[in-house]
Amino acid sequence: MALLDGKNILVTGVLTNHSIAFHVARLAQLEGANVILTSFGRQMKLTQAIAKRLPQPAPVLQLDVTDNDDLAALKDRVLEHVDSLDGVVHSIGFAPQTVMGGNFLSGEWADVATAMEVSAFSLKSLAVAAQPLMSNGGSVVGLTFDAKFAWPVYDWMGVAKAAFESTARYLARDLGPQGIRVNLVSAGPIRTTAAKSIPGFEQMEGNWPQRAPLGWDQSNPEPTARAVAALLSDWFPATTGEIVHVDGGVHAMGQ
Numbered sequence: 001m002a003l004l005d006g007k008n009i010l011v012t013g014v015l016t017n018h019s020i021a022f023h024v025a026r027l028a029q030l031e032g033a034n035v036i037l038t039s040f041g042r043q044m045k046l047t048q049a050i051a052k053r054l055p056q057p058a059p060v061l062q063l064d065v066t067d068n069d070d071l072a073a074l075k076d077r078v079l080e081h082v083d084s085l086d087g088v089v090h091s092i093g094f095a096p097q098t099v100m101g102g103n104f105l106s107g108e109w110a111d112v113a114t115a116m117e118v119s120a121f122s123l124k125s126l127a128v129a130a131q132p133l134m135s136n137g138g139s140v141v142g143l144t145f146d147a148k149f150a151w152p153v154y155d156w157m158g159v160a161k162a163a164f165e166s167t168a169r170y171l172a173r174d175l176g177p178q179g180i181r182v183n184l185v186s187a188g189p190i191r192t193t194a195a196k197s198i199p200g201f202e203q204m205e206g207n208w209p210q211r212a213p214l215g216w217d218q219s220n221p222e223p224t225a226r227a228v229a230a231l232l233s234d235w236f237p238a239t240t241g242e243i244v245h246v247d248g249g250v251h252a253m254g255q
């Protein structure tokens with residue numbers, strides 16, 4: 001039996017074939033899952049095109065995580081394709097460039113608020129929108145970049161990730177009684193569209209491959225996607241509020 005046999009999984013955040021979410025969707029399908037994607041606005045056409053590169057066709061639903069109408073409509077849009085969900089992948093992040101790239105001290109609240117809403121609060125919005133579809137329990141998995149540290153150039157996106165990690169713990173508390181697990185994968189740097197939009201991203205990558213005891217390939221999202229697939233599976237039945245590091249081991253090193 002494959003890892004995700006018969007599971008219905010909603011995957012947000014597929015933008016290109018470099019997106020972490022694209023590799024999650026691909027692996028999930030290969031492991032027997034029925035995958036539904038979401039995208040929004042002008043990115044919808046890109047997602048629809050890239051979805052054709054998956055092993056099987058996958059529907060793409062409209063979902064801007066900051067749009068209350070989209071969130072309210074999510075349940076009915078999903079029900080057009082499946083009766084329920086077993087897993088939800090949050091693979092969403094955005095911050096205006098004015099609050100990254102060394103602009104920490106000059107960051108204005110309006111831009112910080114955007115980063116917080118899209119990158120942190122959205123985990124709560126997505127989980128609550130999907131909650132009615134997981135009445136038999138399920139697994140919510142999100143992606144973070146280790147928020148314990150102040151990184152070069154990450155700035156307010158790093159603060160948003162700290163809020164995101166905390167949000168996952170509170171969701172684990174409140175959704176646990178319904179059998180819904182909420183866990184995160186803390187990935188090392190991967191060259192995706194979101195990463196390349198951070199001015200000076202190469203300073204964050206630093207000498208990651210050298211510092212990682214296992215080494216690290218910034219062009220390979222598959223190790224991260226595998227951990228997401230594992231957390232979506234039935235093999236972590238008693239794990240919630242957890243952060244699994246997929247970073248070659250850098251988080252555990254002194255330098």
Ligand SMILES: NC(=O)c1ccc[n+]([C@@H]2O[C@H](COP(=O)([O-])OP(=O)(O)OC[C@H]3O[C@@H](n4cnc5c(N)ncnc54)[C@H](O)[C@@H]3O)[C@@H](O)[C@H]2O)c1
Pocket residue numbers: 012013014015016018019020021039040043063064065066090091092093094118143144145186187188189190191192193194195
């Ligand atoms: N690339 C890295 O180095 C890295 C490392 C650790 C964690 N992450 C996290 O992984 C996740 C996925 O990012 P990625 O690196 O695959 O980049 P990506 O650019 O491929 O994906 C980001 C996604 O966020 C979506 N998005 C942005 N605003 C949205 C909104 N309002 N509503 C719905 N979707 C919205 C975009 O459409 C896009 O698909 C993010 O949370 C990111 O912070 C990335």
